[in-house]
Amino acid sequence: MIKSMTGYGLAGFEDDNFIVSVEVKTLNSKFLDLSIRSPRQFSEKEFDIRNLVSGVLERGKVNISIDFANKKGAELPVSINEDLFHSFYQKYQSLALHVGADSPDLFKLALQSPSVISNVVEKTSGVEEWEAVKNVLIEALEHCNAFREDEGEVLGRKFKENLGVIRQGLDRIIIEDPIRKSRIRDRIKNNFKEWLEENSFDANRFEQELIYYFEKVDITEEIVRLGTHLDYFEKNLEDEFNQGKKLGFISQEIGREINTIGSKANDASIQKHVIVMKDELEKIKEQALNIL
Incomplete structure (x- = not known):
């Protein structure tokens, strides 16, 4: 039985910890042309995702969109060096007292000091998170494959x-x-x-x-x-x-x-x-x- 390269698959999952949604769209192509849109924390899983896709869809232009939310509470998108912040704040406060100056903006000044706030944290996915995403991805791929059939x-x-x-x-x-x-x-x-x-x-x-x-x-x-x-x-x-x-x-x-x-x-x-x-x-x- 022949199979089309045009397909669509959608799957989702939600429990007390995570909300996961995966959408798969495919068109015709001579080879497997894979495009993935996913949260940063799953960027290191691209090889695993490619293996899962090739095992089910084999070839075609494949667009995968992964949405993931952690109900436990998201971590800050930046890293704050609290020890360095305290050091800056105490130093600025000491200088203000020494010269008798008002100090209403010391908090803001210390927070903006060098190296207190670093770049966006490249968070990696945990085993439990990846398992949740992988299961939903497999389900979406199977739906897409059924659509192709x-x-x-x-x-x-x-x-x-x-x-x-x-x-x-x-x-x-x-x-x-x-x-x-x-x-x-x-x-x-x-x-x-x-x-x-x-x-x-x-x-x-x-x-x-x-x-x-x-x-x-x-x-x-x-x-x-x-x-x-x-x-x-x-x-x-x-x-x-x-x-x-x-x-x-x-x-x-x-x-x-x-x-x-x-x-x-x-x-x-x-x-x-x-x-x-x-x-x-x-x-x-x-x-x-x-x-x-």
Whole structure:
């Protein structure tokens, strides 16, 4: 069964300690193109997240959004050196008393002193926090994968509809091909009948040239190969393994046979069917790009 690369998954979790929400969105891509938006404390878990994603979704353009809140109370986003703050405050207070100055802004002055407040703390996640996030992430990935499978079923039905139209065109070409050959034969006979009667000509050589010409315009092999390619394409729709690239290659072969039939037949009635078949094939090629 084929699987689409377009998917969406959402999962959440809440208990007395944490609130976790994970959203997964995927589009088509030749490789695994992963983009992660998560709190700083889970930045060191990118490798683990990538392994989890590749194990479920395999490839595609994947956007993951992780929201996490700790109900126990968040730590300050900055680091305050309390000992240094006290030292500055006491020193400023001593100087103010020494000169007899008012000291209403000593707290603010000490807090703004060098190295009292450091940069944002790069907090790392604990085991319990990561386990909560990981479980929700796995659930969201599974929802996304199920979405992809559902989309794949829809695409599979659409592919079979497109193949059905191409088969109808092929069936019509099979019926009209003998008529085309008869028409060519009659045209040649009528055009050259009088000329052959009036001129000395090697009839055997002429017959050989006609056989060579009919081989050039014969489309029997292309018809057989096209039918084989259509059967092979449909067979691969039921395969359990990733079929996106293979279906793309088969589509190219189908297109090659359709184009050859159109050029070799050189017939208006057959060309009408070829145009319809090519239109359906373009739809297949476009959708095949979205198959995993």
